[in-house]
Amino acid sequence: MKTIKSLAIAGLVALATASSAHAETVLKLATAAPEQTPWGVQVNRLAELIAKESDGRLKVEPYFNSQLGTENDTLAQLARGRIEMGLFTVSAAGQQAPEVGLMQLYGYFDNNDQRACVQDNHLTEDIRARLAPKGVYFGAWAEVGNGYVMSDREITSAEDLKGLKVGMSVNKINTEHWKVFGANPVPLSPGEVASAASTGLIDVYPTVYTFYIPSGLSKIYPVVTEYNYANGPGMWAVSQRVLDGLSEEDQAAIKRAFADPAFSSKAIMDEIFAFEDKMRALHESQGGKIVTLDDAQIASFRDKLPPWWEAMAADHGDDGKAILKLMEDGKAACKG
Numbered sequence: 001m002k003t004i005k006s007l008a009i010a011g012l013v014a015l016a017t018a019s020s021a022h023a024e025t026v027l028k029l030a031t032a033a034p035e036q037t038p039w040g041v042q043v044n045r046l047a048e049l050i051a052k053e054s055d056g057r058l059k060v061e062p063y064f065n066s067q068l069g070t071e072n073d074t075l076a077q078l079a080r081g082r083i084e085m086g087l088f089t090v091s092a093a094g095q096q097a098p099e100v101g102l103m104q105l106y107g108y109f110d111n112n113d114q115r116a117c118v119q120d121n122h123l124t125e126d127i128r129a130r131l132a133p134k135g136v137y138f139g140a141w142a143e144v145g146n147g148y149v150m151s152d153r154e155i156t157s158a159e160d161l162k163g164l165k166v167g168m169s170v171n172k173i174n175t176e177h178w179k180v181f182g183a184n185p186v187p188l189s190p191g192e193v194a195s196a197a198s199t200g201l202i203d204v205y206p207t208v209y210t211f212y213i214p215s216g217l218s219k220i221y222p223v224v225t226e227y228n229y230a231n232g233p234g235m236w237a238v239s240q241r242v243l244d245g246l247s248e249e250d251q252a253a254i255k256r257a258f259a260d261p262a263f264s265s266k267a268i269m270d271e272i273f274a275f276e277d278k279m280r281a282l283h284e285s286q287g288g289k290i291v292t293l294d295d296a297q298i299a300s301f302r303d304k305l306p307p308w309w310e311a312m313a314a315d316h317g318d319d320g321k322a323i324l325k326l327m328e329d330g331k332a333a334c335k336g
Contacts, residue, residue, distance in 0.1 A: 024059040025250070027084035027242070030074035035064045037210070038275045042142070042268065043087060046236065049260055054253035058246075060085065079135030081241035087142055089234045091171060093127075096134040099319035100127055105312060106177050106230045107305045108327065112146075112273070114334045115231055116265035122330030126323070127235075137238040139258040141265045143272045144232025145208040149225040150217060154291045155204065156225065157300040158182075167193055167202035173312060177229075180308050181301070190215070197221055208232065209279035218283055225291045227301055236263070 029047070033039035040062075047060035068074050068083060071092045077083045079096060094101025103123070109115040119141045128138040149155045155164075162182035168174045170187040178185045186202050190211065196202045197220045205217060206229055212218050236258060243251055261267060284290060313320035 025057060025246070027058060027060045027238075028068070029060050029062045029085040029087070030066075030068040030071075030078070030083050031062065031064055031087040032066045032071055033064060033087065035062070038271045039087065039142075040064060042263075042271065045262060046257060049257035049262075050254055053256045054250055058250055058253060075136070075237070078237060078239045081135070081239045083239065084242045085139075085236075085238050087234065087236055089144055089232065091169075093131065093136070093138075093235055093237075094171075096136055097130045099316040099323050100130055101171075101173065102313060102316065102320060102323045102327075103127075103233050104173060104230070105309050105327075106147075106173070107302045108309060109231060109331065110335075112231055112269055113266070114331060115233070116269055117334035118327060118330030119233060119265045122333065123326055126326055130319075131237075132240050135240050137240045137243050139236035139238055139254070140263045141268065142234030142236055143265070143269045144234050145210055145272050145276055146228050147206050147208055147230030147232060148212075149204060149206050149227050149229060150212055150221045151204045151223050151225070152221050153203075154223055154225055155227065156291065156293060156297050158304055159300070161204070164203040165201065167196055167205040172315070176308060176312065180304050193217060194220060206230070209276045209283070213279050213283060218286070218288055222288045223291065224280075224283065224288065225293070227293055227298060229301070233265075 027050070029043060031039065031043055033043065035044075043062045043064070047062060050058050050060050066074075069077070071086070071088050072095055074083055074086055075088050075092045075096065078086050090103045091101060094104075103119075109118065124138070124141070131138050153160075155161060158181045161178070164183050165186050166178045166183045167186050167188045168178060169189075175185045183204070186196070188196055188202070188205075193202075193205055193207075194215060194217055197205060197217060205221060207217070209224075212221075212224070238254060243254065246254075257263070280290065309324065313324040316323070
């Protein structure tokens, strides 16, 4: 009888040990993106990579469509360790370390290939070091997309913006950028844009195709001037507190997933830009107008921006100057 009892106990211990070996740590991932978008595809790919790299010990559980809250709220929760992971804009990152928001300086990079090179090779470690003390581990760069100028008219030079009412989200970079051209910024939430455009509260709404078409704004403002005023970097983030609480093995697994070539800036950008191309084609097929600019027309906007870049960096003191210097050095190194 003792032998049977001992075998039973040994069996229970073995089962408990086996169960423990296969236990999963669940990592909630917050994002505003819907699942059926390129961002959703990227979120699910990251989840698969982390599961693979950790041999199934880590399970990423995505929450799409802002289910856990707005991105500013969820990033704040992530910093406190209440949410494990997330996909965020650089604007949200700037709520934690304000100088990081300088990555969204409009018109700064010559093109997106140059920006991808600068991000991956000249900025990642510095941004990571700046966010870590704020409770945020910077995993990799993400991408929001290319911002263009949407209106009921063509905007082919900086002069065309003078006196126009430009709808925008509220932050200093946005506000001061449009003032450079003599425009009048009008703060709006995304839900207010269509009504403001319909009633004449605004004349222009700069945004990305992935908002422009699904929101119905393309029906009110059918003219897209493809002055690429904004390139929108984002970030994949992990709670530093959560990361520090994992085993070294699991920390390494997460970092390997972020280092996968599929999460290089160029690879991430290419997927988002391919989706934008489909949105652009849809707009044209529905009778929308797309206006492309020549080099001289683009220069009429960009030539006005360098003093504004300097002023925005100066707002953040030595930290701002340091970020701008990294960006300048990166641009020089990535010209080829």
